[in-house]
């Protein structure tokens with residue numbers, strides 16, 4: 497039977513890796529992103545894998561755009577088995593000076609967006625008898641550097657949205673989990689005109705217990721796992737994928 501994955505921010509970075517991993521695993525993929533150039537490149541690459549790909553320019557914080565995206569998904573694909581809420585932005589700076597509009601924008605994309613997309617996906621999933629939703633949060637939901645209030649709050653909210661939705665949607669056969677990535681290198685997963693070769697110092701690598709920085713493929717594999725048949729007893733959970741950084745104790749010498 498046909499399987500369909502919807503991926504937000506699906507054209508670049510971690511989202512691009514997720515879109516291509518689902519296509520490789522046999523899903524047709526509906527990607528939403530605000531970058532049209534990147535979206536068209538993605539669709540070409542999905543079709544090379546022999547799957548059907550659809551791209552729509554969608555700002556996930558805009559309700560009418562999200563509604564339109566899911567109308568098109570329903571018309572073209574007739575179902576959605578997996579929704580990956582991946583689109584996210586960050587605005588740093590001292591909280592004493594950060595414009596409130598920046599705080600609002602981060603919350604709108606990173607938290608309101610997943611809520612809007614999940615509502616639309618859940619209506620389709622309920623009709624078809626189930627599905628799986630994954631929110632891409634961050635280890636910054638659990639710990640912080642200075643001057644990251646908006647981003648950290650949005651990701652903390654996303655973890656709470658995960659368990660709330662898991663309880664509400666469980667009776668419809670819909671599972672909801674989160675992934676909290678640590679440092680994931682995305683420079684080589686941008687659109688061709690922005691792509692660069694990443695360079696990491698030994699210090700960058702060795703501060704991670706696993707001895708390297710994360711790759712988008714690490715997160716994509718976990719999304720497939722969470723949406724697969726082997727995780728039917730798992731919902732409301734947060735999978736931390738950070739090379740061990742959040743379990744490492746640090747004392748200054």
Ligand SMILES: NC(=O)c1ccc[n+]([C@@H]2O[C@H](COP(=O)([O-])OP(=O)(O)OC[C@H]3O[C@@H](n4cnc5c(N)ncnc54)[C@H](O)[C@@H]3O)[C@@H](O)[C@H]2O)c1
Nearest residue numbers: 505508509510529530531555556582583584634677679680
């Ligand atoms: N890269 C990391 O180290 C890291 C770590 C933890 C969590 N994350 C999270 O992973 C997700 C992906 O991050 P990334 O590093 O791949 O980012 P990225 O900037 O490389 O890619 C994000 C994609 O989302 C799109 N996008 C931005 N705003 C959008 C909107 N309003 N509507 C639709 N699409 C939009 C962008 O155009 C881009 O294609 C984000 O939620 C981010 O917070 C990333």
